[in-house]
Amino acid sequence: MKFLSHRRRKPWVATALLAMALLVVGGGYAAVSSTAPAEAAMGSQTQVEEGKRLFLEGCSSCHGLEAQGSMNGPSLIGVGAASVHFQVATGRMPMSAPGAQAPAKEVIYTEDEIAAMSAWVASLAPGPAIPTAEQLDFADADVAEGGVLFRINCAQCHQAAGGGGALTDGKYAPSLMNATPQEIYEAMLTGPQNMPIFSDETLPVAEKQQILAYIDALQQAPSPGGLSLGRLGPVVEGLFMWTAVFAALIAAAVWIGIKAR
């Protein structure tokens, strides 16, 4: 211990420790994994049967043998193919542990398997279908209008720049920075977890496309300064300045004040 306490008194140690702490804080902002979209496919009979087999294997312990739901998971009757695709293709389902928040993680099923499960769930009762390429085409959509709609409908939870934010009891709205247009469309249509449903009647396809265009613009927007801090805005940036930069200034002042040996 004498070795340590001897080193601790050296003036550069305080600076080095501080720099290390800053690096740890900064490094904490890790990116979330991205996922690949799958092609929509409507079920043939064999596909539906394959889907049922996969469902019984991987999903029925929580959602019930007939997808009727159980203590551990909601009923999937009428949730539609879009819901299945969103949940499974982003890795949210199957969950690693029961809970209100289902975080996106590594996808364990192939595109064909996901399509089969979607087809089986869609065959149980009518529900939102996987959006067509036409519905997802936002090339001509107005980005500015999309921004207005995003701020009215989405920004409260997902934050005005799509960075995500906290909900109640430890739940959170995820960042949209790695979400594909298909996933975003399916989420609006099906209301995964605690997200409310934005139906095509009250938020028509054209308006959903504008929102897609806005999110795409956010995803493409460069960050010339780097270290966007989750794009949470001036409060977070100010807090960072007050803690990290002031700590560095104090460290410099301490160094200036220490008597040379």
Place this chain on the structure above:
Amino acid sequence: MSKRDDASILPANPPHGEPKLGYLPVADIPHKPRVTDTDPKAARRAERQVAGMFILSMLLVVLFVVAFVTIDVTTVIYVPVLGEVGASNLALGLTFGGAVFLIGAGAIQWAKKLMPDVEVVQERHNMTSPKDDTEEAAATYERGKEESGFARYPIIRRTLIGALALFPIPLIVMLRDLWQTPAGANPVEILSSTSWRDGERIVPDIGHNTGENVPGIRPEEIPVGGLVSALPMSIKDLKDDVVANMRDRGKSAIILVRMDPEEIRSQQGEGWDYQGILAYSKICTHVGCPIALYEHRTHHLLCPCHQSTFDLADSGDVIFGPAARRMPQLPIRVDGEGYLVAASDFEEPVGPSFWERG
């Protein structure tokens, strides 16, 4: 202590002697010499260190100019921790910041390691004024008091105090006009009513063009778990009047949510829902942030500003946070054409509390 007695490196004369002009007497306290004072090698090393910093600073300035000229401003590179960042920004910031920092760091290092290290005594002059000066000031004050007659004319003294007490009143009265109402309008009435009235169609909020080319919302268009940010149809009449438009949005904005009717534990009025569709104000009762952060499984409505949480399945009661009042509910029904309409205005003022609300 031998080094200390070597007058050639001291900034001052030895203790107890008469100091040279521009120098201060050395303090008579124990002194521990630095490594650079005792070891000529260490002193040489410190000298090289300082010069090295100044050279590096010059080098960084050259690099700055090179980076400014050669790096394309649109180039984006990936840097660990920082993420995607503009290469030009990063290079210019690091080189120029480093150049300035190294000049400062070199100067500090120079002062700490090589400039004379000695404790000196600096005499401080007396802080109080001489007795003559304080007595003269007191006498001047007394003379002023006597000549002005402040003590002699009580009527003048009292009226002056009265005038000074009253003069800020106009500044406060003028605050009334910060409230830009039509002349004579009562702020309490304005805050207590919105555009909602019986039969007013509910339309989705789509921004500037809200209410145009939409007949309204049919109940079957909102699925269970659905959420719609909505406004009164009449907002379209205010489209071109920016002030009135914003004011109406600030009061009349609502959210429609639909839940299984069996999940509704209580409402603010009997039958104010329509088949499980509930309309609540979108304006937080704490400080008026717009809220649409609705969790459709818990039926919690959370305000992103200060985390006030309302339970929409239970009369919109506050279950967490600083809000003091429940979220006002708007009674709704369906009109003859099958569209959702308000059944009346809100029965209590929406938004944050105000003075006369009680």
